[in-house]
Amino acid sequence: MYWMANAFIFRRRDSPIHALDPRVKLLISIELFTLSLISSTIIHISVTLAVIFSIAALAKILVRIYRTLLFTAGFSILIFVINFLVGYSIITSFVLAVRFIAIVGSTSLFFLTTSPDELEYVMKWFRLPQDVVFAFVTAVRFVPVLMLDAIQIMDAQKSRGLELERGNFINRIKKLAPILIPLVVTAVIRSGELAEAMEARAYGAVKNPTSLYTLTLKRRDKSVGILSVTIFAAVLIYFLSG
């Protein structure tokens, strides 16, 4: 489970990539994602991976990307083996396996360089409904809090003699009740309190709430955006032409 944390959790950092407008970061990720899907030869996939790693290097997240990909390596090997057994050549199977790594890498690039705040602004810019955006924000805000609750619950129940590691499979499942029930109850209570607080701050008063901050494209964002689209188009044509 740890690799997922490394793959997708944002951490503040000073880099030219992090500083870009989130819409541009999304654009670049989508472009790389598409190239990964279209890659059908070793050259294609190497080019795509090279770009992903260069951008990761620029964003100073090379180590994190590397760790992520190390964990997805297992899955990649599986893809390789299955395709090979089904009848594809070694090279094709290899490309398909590595393609998976590129897909995860390109998505990871976006999430590692974009803060939840920025994600929220992007969602608003796409005119997603207020409830959806708010649900996302609340989830990101409170999942860590709920995780802390879970730890406290486990501590409390262990202190009452609950031993989670002992017993056969069925017993161990039964032993989850003292953990899960308080967790659900706590989560429900929190939601209730949140709902009260939301209402008390006029949530839903207006159909389209305004915003303190808004996304503005700077010159650098525009130039990077245009540059990436041009390069993408060129590479796409090259890939598709065989």
Add this chain to the structure above:
Amino acid sequence: MPKIIEAKGFTFYYSGSTKPALSDVDLSIDEGEIVIIAGPSGCGKSTLLRSVNGLIPHMYSGTYQGEVYVNNLKVSEHTISEIAKHVGYVFQNPENQIFMFSVERDIAFGLENLGLPRDEIRERVDWAINLLGIREISLRAPHEISDGQKQRVAIAGVLAMKPRLLILDEPTSLLDPLSALDLINTVNRLHDTLNLTVIIVEHRLDLLVSIADRLVVMEDGRIICNDKPRNVLNDEKLLTIGVGVPSVVRLQHLLKDICSFKTLSLTPSEFVEQINEALG
């Protein structure tokens, strides 16, 4: 004098309950008053507060008789959002009322919900931040600030909406004593600066009685005392119903059969002054 709150014969049953949570409550509060609401657990304090900001009857359904008015608006006929412009509500748990990833954005939350233009939001957010003295933490995330700071952020977020009434529901119960004292002093200062009307629900009266204009005591859904703190605390029966009467007041009750004091002292310093006067 304009009445901020007026409750007339208000009775409320939560859905499915046969016992009323509030029974025939009459309460009127003038602008600029600081009112404490105290009483044992289950006496109806939180229910009363919810009836003022509209959570009752709009979010918590039930049956009621009588009416509650806030700033001359009938609570039952206005949405919670509408009432939120008049009543600011600060909840007990600092964690569950901060929604956004940064302090500044959370303070803006209510204003964004009201659809105010960006410049006005900016202005009010800055005003609230300065008012509460939280400039250095304005860009921090909720997990990076203490509970005492979180309560200040909550107050800022609520005051940014410029209500005339501020309600605080046990705001200090999860805070250490020094942070609790800080918070109460802040609320007092805000009351003086903005002529805010303040209603606080609290168990621990010792920090509050000296600044309150009125002490309202509830039991079993009814208001049993509603007067200046000095007058209410003179009544010994409060001790039997579980109200946290300050030690210095209990001491004076204990000394009553020995000697009588001119007025009831609410703090140690007042008490010592009285003793020195009485005995020269």
Add this chain to the structure above:
Amino acid sequence: MIEFINVSYIHQTGVVALNEVTVQFGKGELVAIVGANGAGKTTLVKHMNGLLKPTKGTVKVFGYDTTQQTVAALSRRVGIVFQNADHQLFSDTVEHEIEFGLRNFGFSDDVVKQRVDWALRFFGLKEYANTSPMMLSGGEKKRLCLAAVLAWDPDVLVLDEPTVGQDLLHKEKLEQIIRLLLTQEKTVILVSHDIEFLWPMQPRTVVMSKGKIIADRPASKVFTDDYVLASARLINPQLVELSKRLKLSNEEVFDTIFTAKRWFLTKYRWS
């Protein structure tokens, strides 16, 4: 009985939660552990039943090294009641909730029945025996959590912020229970901010700050020391403030209103 020998606890992130702490807690003691949030109080207490094991140093409970024992084995003798009742309650009835710990520790059916019965009566929960714990009020839930732990009769009882959000009547009941436990020679350790609750009981007071113990003295010497109180984010209890304004020495400080009354009677010769 509980010994901390040069204990340090360092998180994976590098944060030092306990910094070379050495302290002992003996039989029949009443100890208050105070300090600001993050000072290390809860971390200290979690070492007492093995929930946390020291990064450096040793913790011994009844002579046993905690790294050689399971949390369950240690909890049998050191019962901890945590602050949030909602983090513990999960059973369908109050009776089953109290049974939970007893069953985990392997008590026989007869003993379980006996102990559950005792706990229900002692804590005034008999009428709720077949009710769901979720239906109880906040104060009753906390009482139930305490009952569930005392049911297995640990030698040491640790309470983490037991008076938060409680009204006066519940606090008085809690004080009575604590005093009763002390007469039975149990050790009671209270982690609390509630100065007005702690003060009349005059506990041995351990003050923590930034992972260290900065004071370990009787209550009368801690709650009168403004410097120590400030580092623990505490203030004087009202009776201490009154005593100071009356210019009393630290020995004469009023611990309860009855002591204060006697002082007034003698001082001003009222009778």
